[in-house]
Amino acid sequence: MKEPTLSGLYAITPDALLREPARLLDAVTAAARGGARLIQYRDKHHFGAERLALARALLQTCRAAGARLIVNDDAELAQSIGADGVHLGAGDGSLADARARLGPRALIGASCGNSLERARQARAAGADYVAFGRFFASTTKPDAPPADLRTLTAARRELDLAICAIGGITADNATQVLAAGADLVAAVEGVFGAADVEAAARAYVSLWPGSDTRIP
Ligand SMILES: Cc1ncc(COP(=O)(O)OP(=O)(O)O)c(N)n1
Ligand SMILES: Cc1ncsc1CCOP(=O)(O)O
Numbered sequence: 001m002k003e004p005t006l007s008g009l010y011a012i013t014p015d016a017l018l019r020e021p022a023r024l025l026d027a028v029t030a031a032a033r034g035g036a037r038l039i040q041y042r043d044k045h046h047f048g049a050e051r052l053a054l055a056r057a058l059l060q061t062c063r064a065a066g067a068r069l070i071v072n073d074d075a076e077l078a079q080s081i082g083a084d085g086v087h088l089g090a091g092d093g094s095l096a097d098a099r100a101r102l103g104p105r106a107l108i109g110a111s112c113g114n115s116l117e118r119a120r121q122a123r124a125a126g127a128d129y130v131a132f133g134r135f136f137a138s139t140t141k142p143d144a145p146p147a148d149l150r151t152l153t154a155a156r157r158e159l160d161l162a163i164c165a166i167g168g169i170t171a172d173n174a175t176q177v178l179a180a181g182a183d184l185v186a187a188v189e190g191v192f193g194a195a196d197v198e199a200a201a202r203a204y205v206s207l208w209p210g211s212d213t214r215i216p
């Protein structure tokens, strides 16, 4: 089994800051200063020019902070701004099409819920990481179906690509998903819901051995 090259904290933009771009960009900078190296632009509210402008501003912020920007749901937007990758769920379009659109260097992630079979298919379609969850109660997406820690362990044993865990993950309960086999921990509220976003990110990042939270 190859060692995955992706690991660490994957911070996802919160709905609460989408209407306050300046605060959002400051919070993303703080998350990156705390050691998040992957940021996801997840936005179910903006379309057209506003969405494009926000995505571009986030990309610029991520570049300045040494983080990579992944666009949720939208491979076309990822391509048009030159983002680092895209995250696609079951209804968000084909992984193979996204790979063809974004090229071999793009980071492509796939939601797999609690399904190892979906992860196998995502791997075959060219995904770089597969995401399982939700593992804990999530205020961001309370209706997401629950996933089992044993699925992470089975995926870790079988699949030679990065494994991401999501859903209600805090710096305290992250130890459970890491012990079960996750490489990446994705979080919205645990990072951006904190009064001190940088400190919150740092608390997660400290869980990876040899973690380096310095600004590159
Ligand atoms: C890292 C990561 N994992 C899972 C998801 C969920 O994607 P999806 O199932 O498409 O749901 P939405 O986020 O689009 O509501 C994700 N976004 N990121
Ligand atoms: C997008 C998504 N998919 C499954 S749970 C979830 C929400 C993650 O947010 P939080 O870390 O606040 O639970």
Ligand SMILES: [Mg+2]
Pocket (backbone or CB within 6 Å): 072, 073, 087, 088, 089, 090, 092
């Ligand atoms: Mg989606």
